[in-house]
Amino acid sequence: MDGIDFWFSIGSTYSYLTVMRLSAVEAAQGVAFDWRPFDVRSIMLEQDNIPFAKKPVKAAYMWRDIARRAAGYGLPARLPAPYPLEDLARANRVALVGMREGWGRDYVVETYRIWFQEGQPAGSEPNLGRSLHRIGQDPERVTGLADAPESKRALAQETEAAKAAGIFGSPSFVVGAEVFWGDDRLEDAIAWHRHGRLG
Amino acid sequence: MDGIDFWFSIGSTYSYLTVMRLSAVEAAQGVAFDWRPFDVRSIMLEQDNIPFAKKPVKAAYMWRDIARRAAGYGLPARLPAPYPLEDLARANRVALVGMREGWGRDYVVETYRIWFQEGQPAGSEPNLGRSLHRIGQDPERVTGLADAPESKRALAQETEAAKAAGIFGSPSFVVGAEVFWGDDRLEDAIAWHRHGRLG
Numbered sequence: 001m002d003g004i005d006f007w008f009s010i011g012s013t014y015s016y017l018t019v020m021r022l023s024a025v026e027a028a029q030g031v032a033f034d035w036r037p038f039d040v041r042s043i044m045l046e047q048d049n050i051p052f053a054k055k056p057v058k059a060a061y062m063w064r065d066i067a068r069r070a071a072g073y074g075l076p077a078r079l080p081a082p083y084p085l086e087d088l089a090r091a092n093r094v095a096l097v098g099m100r101e102g103w104g105r106d107y108v109v110e111t112y113r114i115w116f117q118e119g120q121p122a123g124s125e126p127n128l129g130r131s132l133h134r135i136g137q138d139p140e141r142v143t144g145l146a147d148a149p150e151s152k153r154a155l156a157q158e159t160e161a162a163k164a165a166g167i168f169g170s171p172s173f174v175v176g177a178e179v180f181w182g183d184d185r186l187e188d189a190i191a192w193h194r195h196g197r198l199g
Numbered sequence: 200m201d202g203i204d205f206w207f208s209i210g211s212t213y214s215y216l217t218v219m220r221l222s223a224v225e226a227a228q229g230v231a232f233d234w235r236p237f238d239v240r241s242i243m244l245e246q247d248n249i250p251f252a253k254k255p256v257k258a259a260y261m262w263r264d265i266a267r268r269a270a271g272y273g274l275p276a277r278l279p280a281p282y283p284l285e286d287l288a289r290a291n292r293v294a295l296v297g298m299r300e301g302w303g304r305d306y307v308v309e310t311y312r313i314w315f316q317e318g319q320p321a322g323s324e325p326n327l328g329r330s331l332h333r334i335g336q337d338p339e340r341v342t343g344l345a346d347a348p349e350s351k352r353a354l355a356q357e358t359e360a361a362k363a364a365g366i367f368g369s370p371s372f373v374v375g376a377e378v379f380w381g382d383d384r385l386e387d388a389i390a391w392h393r394h395g396r397l398g
Binding site for chain 1: 270
């Protein structure tokens with residue numbers, strides 16, 4: 001059976017929880033995830049889906065919920081992290097280059113760590129250069145690739161593919177025709193992958 | 200230690216899952232929940248928090264997510280159920296009268312059953328009279344009480360209390376100063392109630 005598509009955007013807050021625990025979940029559960037960066041912001045704007053901006057009560061709850069769940073997973077977090085990101089698209093173009101070259105997961109984990117544990121927003125400096133440097137990649141070479149028109153087209157294509165799959169938020173997990181949205185649906189996605197049902 | 204406040208509005212879709220499973224959860228876990236109806240719609244309008252109207256992709260996902268989770272809990276469901284309710288406030292005033300008189304939970308379960316399993320919206324006829332009749336209450340007497348100014352004041356007061364507690368959606372669970380939002384946070388609320396932390 002195929003694995004599970006893990007669609008995500010660096011820039012999503014709840015995706016921190018998934019990015020940081022997914023490798024351990026994969027190892028423990030014996031399920032493979034295909035990491036697929038896309039531009040969630042363009043889909044959310046297109047669908048007028050703005051969950052936190054101008055909603056202070058809901059935004060405050062979101063950070064508290066993430067704090068409790070991060071602690072429950074044993075993940076450090078300095079919250080609230082800077083939000084929203086100024087350059088979400090660039091962060092995800094770098095991730096896409098990395099997925100093609102084989103170091104994408106390492107970059108995503110590292111950039112989220114710097115964003116959520118050290119307080120520097122992903123997608124811009126100093127996070128961008130620092131995260132690439134820490135995983136042994138040359139920032140100049142990589143950002144050159146990530147800023148090229150071909151990378152912009154590639155991210156737009158992946159974003160269209162996400163939308164075609166019914167995705168509207170990050171993180172999302174796709175098992176066959178089923179979409180599971182949210183870090184809190186990761187276990188549902190694994191159950192569906194295994195048994196074709198929940199419970 | 201005190202129990203957990205279960206704040207809910209008849210009219211919330213995900214609250215179907217909680218309402219139908221909460222008695223079994225209480226019995227299995229030995230935790231008491233205080234069922235507190237409020238008017239989530241007035242809070243959501245006030246906070247410009249409109250998650251599904253004019254968001255067809257997200258709304259379609261919501262029904263599919265509920266269908267999968269209902270099946271996982273062994274709950275029948277004829278979906279999508281009629282939504283949104285025309286008279287959310289009335290349904291919750293009846294629930295408030297019922298909580299005061301001791302039959303509130305039975306009514307909430309029955310009106311949700313008729314709404315989500317038989318396709319008749321809660322808060323209006325024939326669901327209102329039928330659900331009261333089935334639990335042995337006189338619809339005329341109860342709706343007379345529920346439509347009286349005192350009941351409208353009481354629901355407004357409970358809604359203010361919910362807002363003061365930081366609640367913005369239904370279902371929500373409150374443990375001390377901590378708010379947990381969503382049927383999918385019921386287990387988090389119980390863990391927090393027991394251990395003061397998750398995981």
